[in-house]
Amino acid sequence: MSSTIAIDAMGGDFGPQVTIPASLKCLQANPDLKIIMVGNETILNKLLLEDLDKFKDRLLVKHASQQVEMDEKPQSALRSKKDSSMRVAINLVRDGEADACVSAGNTGALMAIARFVLKMIPGIDRPAILSALPSTFGHTHILDLGANVDCTAEHLYQFAIMGEEVVKAVEHIDSPKIGLLNIGEEDMKGNEQVKAAGKLLEASDLNYIGYVEGNSINAGSVKVDLIVTDGFVGNVALKSIEGAAKMIGSKLKDAFSRNIFTKLAGLVVYPVLKMFKESIDPRMYNGASFIGLRGLVVKSHGGADELAFETAIHLAEVEIEQNLTQKISDKVATTLKNREGV
């Protein structure tokens, strides 16, 4: 099956410097992939000269005269950047010219534009951001990671329904274990929204395992495959984990940099440390899915390098192949029907 991905070529901290080589790697790897690089055509054509020739109709450039800045307010980007690389890439998804869009640009702007242009899946109130995280065993997926600061129980319930479809598609498992993030595993714990969401999930046909705590996020698939929470808590949890990993990495480096002996020891175990580093490499987890929209949008980390951006494109490829938007729409429609039938 052939897939077409629109790349916001100008987005992210490094723009074409990263988006181009990553896109070329993906084209090389998947002969059924077509990529549309969206951005300033003068710049892109110059940089892509030989590659346009090499990949012919699998690599196109689509001009966009504007660019959303990394610190631009979402509303400003939405109103005054109608010809930005981000907007034009999303327009291609809306118009059926691309099956998904990948951007490393400003998260808030990307969400605002995607929501405005693509619209919501009927039955879903709010879009959410979902990502996978490294775990002791396998991966854990978590949503929402920052699209919604306040969520009702119903929103959390909808996140679970959508998130389940993502995990099924991406991890190829039948019935992902779903947990609700809370500050204890007992029934009495938590705020009102979480308690009410727990009741909705218990009554659903999802494989709901109950409340999980923050330390389950990295416990992985033995315990839980998908963790549901509001965007404030999810974002803080994600960034806390990033911060902890960074601190631990820096302490490990310190320990091996202390003196000539520890430095030599570091050289001896270099292959082992490299293997360890790769096992938690955040670049292998780059790419968050914007879900609940009538079209696929994958957000790459703004500071992504070539390998990280490649990972985000691969995620979009899997979501296209799995027909994820359709699966979520179908699931939501069935759930709504069952509810009305009650």
Place this chain on the structure above:
Amino acid sequence: MSSTIAIDAMGGDFGPQVTIPASLKCLQANPDLKIIMVGNETILNKLLLEDLDKFKDRLLVKHASQQVEMDEKPQSALRSKKDSSMRVAINLVRDGEADACVSAGNTGALMAIARFVLKMIPGIDRPAILSALPSTFGHTHILDLGANVDCTAEHLYQFAIMGEEVVKAVEHIDSPKIGLLNIGEEDMKGNEQVKAAGKLLEASDLNYIGYVEGNSINAGSVKVDLIVTDGFVGNVALKSIEGAAKMIGSKLKDAFSRNIFTKLAGLVVYPVLKMFKESIDPRMYNGASFIGLRGLVVKSHGGADELAFETAIHLAEVEIEQNLTQKISDKVATTLKNREGV
């Protein structure tokens, strides 16, 4: 200055097996320290036989016939365990027979009993739980870690006022940098409570540096000394960091356990890995302060071992020496007065 600490000898996953040796170590280290071990006197007297003789009037046993279970509901512990080791230890603080209480027991029960017995400092609406965490440079303190699932802006503001006094006392710094945990550093980010709390903090005489994100928790004193958040978010952040550290530790162990060569490499660098491990050893950060109460209560992790429980006792010693309850009361009284004057 002599200090007296009441130890809930029966609390925690291991009870006297941990609380006794840790207490004896602290008595050994500080000749001005007096400890009252609270719990079943038959058991305690038997275990302490020679030590009671050795430390004479610096080590006492106070009988308590009951024990709060680790999974007991706070309200049940409050109503039906009036002679529990936890309750009797807190009573000693209320009655001025001890300057602080240390317990590794059930957090919810400890908070409920402490609040009921000791009462709140006038001007403070809710108690909070504060702890230090390891950081790239120095420590970061964070509150609330789970006492309050929903917080108004005023609560967060009160947490900042109290937390500042703890950090000043424990870290010996004049004007700790205070940040408000949010999902972005820009003004427009966050929920209503956080935005309103930001305004209160800006108008205060505290050294408020603005919003900080989850990845600042382990950034440490270069960036921020004290992070304020509600108990739901704080608890999830804390446990997410614990989970990440555990996963990373297990991946590092895996890398060195792969085969005979990696195992040999691990032996070679054992001293370096040990130094690294010690630099992030959670036992060196054990002990959370319950603040806002008219008396000092330190909560140890339930699974604390001897070294970890010792750390919690040391924290209580510092808080006594610094006269923390008085300092918080004075600061709150001054702040209230200034506000009335406005």
